[in-house]
Amino acid sequence: MKFKIFAAFIGPSVIMMILFIAFPLFSVFKQSFYLTQPIYELMDVETCTPGFITQSCVTETQSIPKLDEHGEIITQTKFVGLQSYRNVLELERAWDALSSGNWAGFGAIDFWKALRFTLTFTLITLPLVLGAGLGIALMINNAAKSVRGPVIFVSLLPFIITPVIGALSINWLFRGDGILTAAIEWYLQRDIAMFAQAWTIEVLMMLYRVWHVAPFAAIVFYAGLQTVNQDSLESAIIDGASRWQRLKYIIIPHLMPLIVFISMIHLMDSYRVFEEIVGFSSQGHVISLQWLTYDFLVPDQAGNRSISRASASAMLTMIGIALLLVPLLRRTWRDHHGGH
């Protein structure tokens, strides 16, 4: 292909990537090293609150941002190096807690608390998603041709539901005396509160994520199953291989590239777990790294937000994903180049 034609095809998407991915990423990276603040001055301000008959007024010294001649708040931006990263990681506090053997104290520091949950969530759901996905794929593959269409449709349903809506529905099914909690209470003859402690919420979140993502894995595996060499399968049957042996020695090795692919997608996705935290409103018990970034970014009622810490936290999340992907990427690299 001529370079000109190649460039014409690839150009628009490169421009889009630069505009919508590379540029924001660079901007976040830069912001994590800078701090932008209004310039405050101290003023005595009288503020009044209406009562039922008269107002009560107090005069206090308040910090009021200075405005320029156009009525805009004057801000100053300064380079703070790794300060925002230090504020997110709180390494000193973490080290103090760890060196005095205070695990509870260590686990109560926001970043480490979030990292603990994010990693647990990611690593526990990964094998479950792969297993459930493969199971569903095999089920579809073995289903009679006449029902295959409906089976595929039904098993894909959870994946189609908007994540936040799905999480909210599960929340409502279990919250307080929701239908499912009431059912379990009736079955076990005891009072159950699913949202009163961290571990039950975590289990619900993981089950929800597996339920939600397994269909995606299933559909990819199902496509892979169509390309399994039928001759090898038939000769295996003639050799007397059991169903399990065929799965282990023929099908899974054949699907390995797809398993790596699903694992990578799942690691990237679930390390950014967020919808579950919001949907289950679990902030009191468990938080995730992505939620932490969001919390820094949401303005409080007085309009303050922590852009620099949010940027630092977002960069740390990216670094985390990159680290998680290293083993899988090395494997793919070996498969492509190591053989020669």
Next chain:
Amino acid sequence: MTLKTLMAAAAVAMSSTAAFAGCAIDNTVPLKSLSAGFEAWKAVTDAMGECGSFEASLDQEFREKQPEAFAADPSLYQIGGVANSTMIPLLNAGSIRPLDDLVAKYGQNLTPNQLIRVDGKVMAIAMMVNAQHMMYRSDILDDLGIAEPTTWDEVFAAAETIQAAGVVDYPLGGTFKTGWNLGEEFVNMYLGEGGSFIGEGNMPTINNAQGVAALETMKAMTAYMDPEYLVSDSTYVQQQFQQGKIAMANLWASRAAAMDDAAESQVVGMVTMSAAPNGSAAPASSLWWDGLVFASNMSDAEAEAAFQVAMEGIDSDMVAANNDAAVWLIPGYTPGKLAAGAAATAANGAAPYPASGPMGIMHTALGNGIADYLNGAKDAETTLADIEAAYLTAAKEAGLVQ
């Protein structure tokens, strides 16, 4: 709730094009407002819509949009609905205009109580007050021979009796949802103990005996509450009341009308409104107001029209039609028994919510940090020290602390 808000928004959008029935002026200047979406705002914006050429956005997430929308030139909205805390970012950015001239010209019907002055200039027009106060099931308390509880100790004694009698699932309800709600509960308790949040140089001042006392009262409450308290917000507590699952709660005055809403409530006429229980210094509550502000970045002609339409929205006719929707500050309001709790709380000397820039950060730090104490992960002093540390980090980042 969300559905209700949506329907309210739809209703407002339609009514703005409808006939100019209950409005004394015929407005031709296109006007827009952005406010919260609860019942009182629906009533007020409906009344404004009757003047014509008016479009209201009722949005529970209004506070995230308002500062940017009002900073635009020209402002995206002419009229804004704020509370004492959400006015701060607009005030700081200078994006709302002083109203003295407009009040002099068109504000004959306003009472001095409604004029919110900052540094002597009228910056907002208050229309209602709100506060958390005691609501209790008078039928249950009467049956068990319990007098109206006025302090937290009396509340706990009553809760003990109610629990022993086993007439409801949980004796107490509380808006303990992690985040803003939980922070607000601490603010109420701590004000009840007479504490102050921010000191000299915007330094935090909550790690003291009053702070510990406030936390301990909150922990004592949880023993009588639904164990899922960390996910229970105002709507959830309101529903627990309506479904007869709880007997007492320190709940928002704006939720009082819902108790007597026969369409939703099974306890119509059984819930009595009384003052917030007293801490050792004051009622464990904070006073809030809701009101109207007007953008700086609009022409004077628009400002005149906006102000006149707004005055029609908060006139006595609107109050007459929606008397129980809120505790109005507007002339013509007759406080019914639903307003008794808020009135008594204010009369007992409840403090106003100490809204300010630093307080916004403190509220967030409290809302995120207190769960660890209630869960038993930290003791009271550690919790307060960690909240102060979190506040300091955020306040330094915001440039409020050097």
